[in-house]
Amino acid sequence: MSKTIFALVDCNNFYASCEKLFRPDLTHTPVVVLSNNDGCVVARSKEAKKLGIKMGVPVFQVRELMRQQGVLAFSSNYALYADISQRVMSTLEMLAPRVEVYSIDEAFLDLSGLQQLQSLTEFGHGIRQRIQKWQGISVCVGIAPSKTLAKLANHAAKTWPQTAGVVDLTDKARQRKLLALLPVGEVWGIGGKLTKRLQQLGINTALQLADANPNYIRQHFSVVVERTVRELNGESCLALEEMAATKKQIISSRSFGERITNKPQMAEAISEYISRACTKLRQEQQQAKHLTVFLRTSPFSDKDTPYSASKSIELDMPGSDTRLFLSKAMQLLDALWVNGHRYAKAGVMLADFYDPGVYQPGLFDQPANFEQQQQQTAADQKLMQLMDKLNAKHSKTIWFASQGAKQEWGMKRELLSPAYTTNWQQLPVAK
DNA sequence: TCTGGGGTCCTAGGACCC
DNA sequence: TCTGGGGTCCTAGGACCC
Numbered sequence: 001m002s003k004t005i006f007a008l009v010d011c012n013n014f015y016a017s018c019e020k021l022f023r024p025d026l027t028h029t030p031v032v033v034l035s036n037n038d039g040c041v042v043a044r045s046k047e048a049k050k051l052g053i054k055m056g057v058p059v060f061q062v063r064e065l066m067r068q069q070g071v072l073a074f075s076s077n078y079a080l081y082a083d084i085s086q087r088v089m090s091t092l093e094m095l096a097p098r099v100e101v102y103s104i105d106e107a108f109l110d111l112s113g114l115q116q117l118q119s120l121t122e123f124g125h126g127i128r129q130r131i132q133k134w135q136g137i138s139v140c141v142g143i144a145p146s147k148t149l150a151k152l153a154n155h156a157a158k159t160w161p162q163t164a165g166v167v168d169l170t171d172k173a174r175q176r177k178l179l180a181l182l183p184v185g186e187v188w189g190i191g192g193k194l195t196k197r198l199q200q201l202g203i204n205t206a207l208q209l210a211d212a213n214p215n216y217i218r219q220h221f222s223v224v225v226e227r228t229v230r231e232l233n234g235e236s237c238l239a240l241e242e243m244a245a246t247k248k249q250i251i252s253s254r255s256f257g258e259r260i261t262n263k264p265q266m267a268e269a270i271s272e273y274i275s276r277a278c279t280k281l282r283q284e285q286q287q288a289k290h291l292t293v294f295l296r297t298s299p300f301s302d303k304d305t306p307y308s309a310s311k312s313i314e315l316d317m318p319g320s321d322t323r324l325f326l327s328k329a330m331q332l333l334d335a336l337w338v339n340g341h342r343y344a345k346a347g348v349m350l351a352d353f354y355d356p357g358v359y360q361p362g363l364f365d366q367p368a369n370f371e372q373q374q375q376q377t378a379a380d381q382k383l384m385q386l387m388d389k390l391n392a393k394h395s396k397t398i399w400f401a402s403q404g405a406k407q408e409w410g411m412k413r414e415l416l417s418p419a420y421t422t423n424w425q426q427l428p429v430a431k
Numbered sequence: 432t433c434t435g436g437g438g439t440c441c442t443a444g445g446a447c448c449c
Numbered sequence: 450t451c452t453g454g455g456g457t458c459c460t461a462g463g464a465c466c467c
Contacts, residue, residue, distance in 0.1 A: 035435035042435070058434040076435085103467050191465050222441060224465085251437055300434055347436090412433095 004236050005120070005170060007109040008142045008150040009092060009127060011085075012158065014105035015043035018084050019074045021136050022420045022428040030071040034059060037255050037412045038075055075413035083421045088135050095127055100240045108147060110240045115170075124166035144169040147238045148231035151188040152178060152206065175234065179207035189228045194221070206232065246353070247284055252277040253294075253347020257412040260343040266295065267333060268404035273348045274329050275403055278322040281350055282388055287318035287359070290352035291325055293332040298344035307341045318354040321380045322387075325350070326402060 011017065015033040020026050030047035034040065041057050051069050053062050059073070066073065085104045093099050098110035114123060124141035131139050142153025143166075153169035156178055169175050185195035187206050201220070203209050209217075210232035218226040227237045252273040260266050270293060281288055294310035311332045315324070329348060390397040418426035 037433090037435075039434055056435090060433045063433090106467080189465065193464060222464095224441070245439095247438080249438075253436065255435070298434080345435095 003112070003145055005111040005115065005143065005145060006147050006150040006236075006240065007096075007111050007120075007124065007127075008102075008147070008154045009107050009109060009131075009139050010142075010154050010158070011088065011105040012138045012140060013043060013045050013049075014085075014137070015076065015081055016045040016048070017137050018081050019077070019417055020045065021084070022418075026072065030069060031074065032066070032071060033074050033076055034415065035076060037257055038073075038414060039255065042076065073415050075416040077417050077419070079419050079422045080417065084135060084137065088131055088137055088139075091131055091134055092127070095130065098240055098242055100242055101244070108150065108240055111143065120170065121166055121168045124168070125164070128165050138165070140165045142167050142169065144175070145234045146231040146236040148188050148228055149175060149234060152182065152186070155182070155186060172234065176207060176210075179210055179232065180205055182206040184209050187228060187232065189224060194225065197221070246286065248353065249349055249351040250277050250280050250284070250288075251347060251349045252280070253345060254411060255345045256343070256409040258409060259298075260346075260409050261341070263333075263337050263339075265404075265409050266337065266343060266346060267330060267402060268407060269346055269409055270329050270333055270348060271326055271400060271402035271404070272407065273346070274325045275322055275400060277348050277350050278320060278325055278384075279388060279391070281320045281353075282384060284353075285356065286353040287320045287356055288325075288350040288353055289315050289318040289359075290350065291315070291328055291332070292349040292351070293329050293336060293346070294349075295333075295336055295343050295346040297341050301342075301344075304342050307338060307343075309336050309338075311335050314352075318352070318359050319377075320356075321377075321384060322400065323380075326400065330402075 016031045019031055019033060020029075028047065029045075030051055030053075031045040032041045032048050032053060033043040035042045038059060041053055041055065041059060041062065044053055044055065048071055051065065051071065053065065053071070059066075065071070081104060088105075089099070089101050089107060092107050092109065096109040096111065100108040102108055111120060111123065114120065120143050124143060127141055128139055131137055140154055140157040142150045142155070142157055144150040144153045149169055153167040156169075157163045157165050157167040169178065182205060183195075184190055184198050184203055184206055185192070187209060190198070190209070197220075198204075198209065203212060209229060212229055214226045214229045217229050230237050254269070254273070256269065260269065290312060292310055292312040294308070296308035297304045297306055299306065299308075313328050313332060315328070319325070325348075387398060391399075418428075420426060420428050
């Protein structure tokens with residue numbers, strides 16, 4: 001049995017690259033992509049990075065710089081990114097036998113056994129060339145005996161141009177050389193808080209973390225960090241997961257384009273979120289028994305009195321019918337709503353999932369109700385299926401009146417690019 | 432004036448039981 | 450008056466990721 005080898009393939013500046021795909025005129029223009037409501041910078045082209053625009057900054061803080069430097073901004077266009085992502089992932093699936101789609105712009109590949117047949121570095125370059133040619137997206141490839149090391153190898157491939165976008169970190173000496181160069185905060189799973197605590201113990205580099213005693217780390221931190229230490233030493237603790245795990249919760253929430261101060265508008269927003277969450281729930285072919293609704297004012301404002309509240313409810317039986325969750329959510333909203341606040345955000349969460357038909361009623365539930373409920377459920381399911389089918393073609397073909405037609409509180413997306421690949425009306429035109 | 436959204440996993444501590 | 454200890458389950462909150 002040969003040793004496991006992972007590759008991490010990660011798209012470079014993914015959202016910004018997607019925006020440039022159909023705009024050859026922007027090849028050398030600095031481009032940023034904004035979060036919902038055009039609030040923060042969530043992606044930057046390499047030109048924008050060079051200008052010092054940081055990931056996650058609020059747009060208003062860099063607006064002047066962007067104007068001076070001619071940086072072009074786009075609202076996030078998830079329909080486009082998801083479509084390009086799918087194409088990249090299918091290409092990877094042709095090139096490697098086992099692929100784990102880790103996020104919209106990253107995938108882990110299992111390269112075990114490949115070493116006997118060809119050079120891993122060459123294989124990495126093959127991936128880069130193919131995706132560049134077929135999708136027009138540039139990727140970097142990191143190769144190593146554990147996922148955590150593959151992440152670092154990828155980081156190295158992105159950081160140092162002389163690697164030409166591929167780093168093979170299967171060699172132990174090479175691993176240690178790279179680890180010594182990297183601050184501990186660059187390690188996958190080590191965030192800001194852990195970095196601080198580790199530094200207090202004199203652990204500043206990735207190599208120092210790798211050389212720490214796993215038991216000591218477990219005592220002072222957790223099993224998670226202990227696993228990271230082992231992974232840094234080339235011991236694979238995190239397996240490749242090809243099958244997407246079934247979700248345990250579904251959240252739908254948004255910041256409002258404008259603050260909400262009246263309850264009917266809030267009811268519209270909550271209805272919209274319930275509708276999205278239930279659609280997702282049915283896509284997952286699951287039923288939920290738990291519902292949470294939450295509202296809050298802006299945590300950044302110092303003139304608004306802060307208010308943040310959530311309430312939950314357990315249904316008698318798990319379900320996926322939008323109407324059922326709508327009526328429960330409105331009850332929760334009645335209990336949560338307080339007049340006089342300027343609400344900035346709200347959302348709903350579904351949890352406690354069951355496969356349809358497997359829920360065991362409790363000892364004291366009324367069996368008589370179940371038969372009735374089940375008959376009703378069959379009809380309800382048909383209705384929901386029909387609705388999902390209609391909305392799958394063109395979202396918002398039909399919707400519940402409570403969601404509101406105008407949605408004045410809705411997201412700001414003033415800088416949206418066309419849906420080049422997912423809408424016939426907006427296909428790119430070759431001139 | 433303007434600050435994203437959607438997830439997962441782990442731990443600590445309380446409630447409860449025997 | 451004296452007032453154990455161990456186990457389980459659940460929840461809230463913290464930390465991380467992209």
